[in-house]
Amino acid sequence: MSNGQKTGSTPLPAVPNSEDPKYGGRASNGLIWIEQLGDELGALVRDYARGGAIVSSKLTPPAKEQSDMIEHVQVFLDQKNQIDAASSIAMICYGINDGVSASRRGATSLSSSAQELISQTELLIQAGIQNVVVLSPPKASGLFPEFNNIIWNGLKSLKAQTPSIQFAYVDFSALYSAINADPQSFGQDFLYARYESAESCLKSATSLDGACQNPDVYLYYIPNHPQKLTHGLMAQWADVVLSNCT
Structure with missing residues (x-):
C-alpha cells in the first residue's frame, strides 16, 4: 500500500481532491497504515x-x-x-x-x-x-x-x-478475518466509528460518483483498499504485535 511515492521521498499531504478519489496519491481517504504507524513510533517513513x-x-x-x-x-x-x-x-x-x-x-x-x-x-x-x-x-x-x-x-x-x-x-489476515466476521464489533474499543459495512464507500478507484455519506463506517474507501480508519486499525495491530515480540 503506497503513500503515493515510490522512491522513499516525501509524500504529498493527505488532502481531498474534488476530481480524484486519492488523497495525495494514496488509494485511501487519509494516511495509510505505515504512515500512521510511523507517527505512533516517531519514525521517519520512506515508502x-x-x-x-x-x-x-x-x-x-x-x-x-x-x-x-x-x-x-x-x-x-x-x-x-x-x-x-x-x-x-x-x-x-x-x-x-x-x-x-x-x-x-x-x-x-x-x-x-x-x-x-x-x-x-x-x-x-x-x-x-x-x-x-x-x-x-x-x-x-x-x-x-x-x-x-x-x-x-x-x-x-x-x-x-x-x-x-x-x-x-x-498477520493482517487475522485482523481482517475478525472484522469481516463481525464488522460492528469494531469501533468502540478503538475509538472509531463502528463499521456498518464490510464493503467500500466508493464503487470506483477513479471516480467520486455515488460516494457514500460517511466513509468512516465502511471497511474500504475504494474497492479492496482500506479507508483511513481501517488503516489506523492496521497500524495499531502492527504496533501491538511488534511491542510484544520476544
Whole structure:
C-alpha cells in the first residue's frame, strides 16, 4: 500500500481532491497504515511501495504491466542509503496482487513468489538492514497459507545464517478475518466509528460518483483498499504485535 511515492521521498499531504478519489496519491481517504504507524513510533517513513505491485512480474505475469518487489528493492539499493542498523526497519508487504494474478492463470501455488520475497529480503540484509518485518496479505484463504509458511520458514533460515538480524511477522489476515466476521464489533474499543459495512464507500478507484455519506463506517474507501480508519486499525495491530515480540 503506497503513500503515493515510490522512491522513499516525501509524500504529498493527505488532502481531498474534488476530481480524484486519492488523497495525495494514496488509494485511501487519509494516511495509510505505515504512515500512521510511523507517527505512533516517531519514525521517519520512506515508502517504496507502488499500487498493484507483485513480488516478481516474471513469476506471476500480471494482466497489465505492474511494478514488483525486485524493482522496489533495486531502487532502494541504487540510492546507497546510509543505514542506521540499530533503528532502521524494513517493512515488507506483498502477496495480494500475486494471488490475483495466480488465480487468473489457474495457478495453484505462490511458492516461487514467496521464495523470491526471501531472496529480495536477503539483499536488503546484505545492504545493512538488520530489522525486518513481514506483513501478511489480509486474506487468509486460498493460496496464502502456503505463501505465508514459506516466508516464515525462510525468515527463520535467514536468522540462522545471520544471527544478528531481528525479524517479526504481522498477520493482517487475522485482523481482517475478525472484522469481516463481525464488522460492528469494531469501533468502540478503538475509538472509531463502528463499521456498518464490510464493503467500500466508493464503487470506483477513479471516480467520486455515488460516494457514500460517511466513509468512516465502511471497511474500504475504494474497492479492496482500506479507508483511513481501517488503516489506523492496521497500524495499531502492527504496533501491538511488534511491542510484544520476544
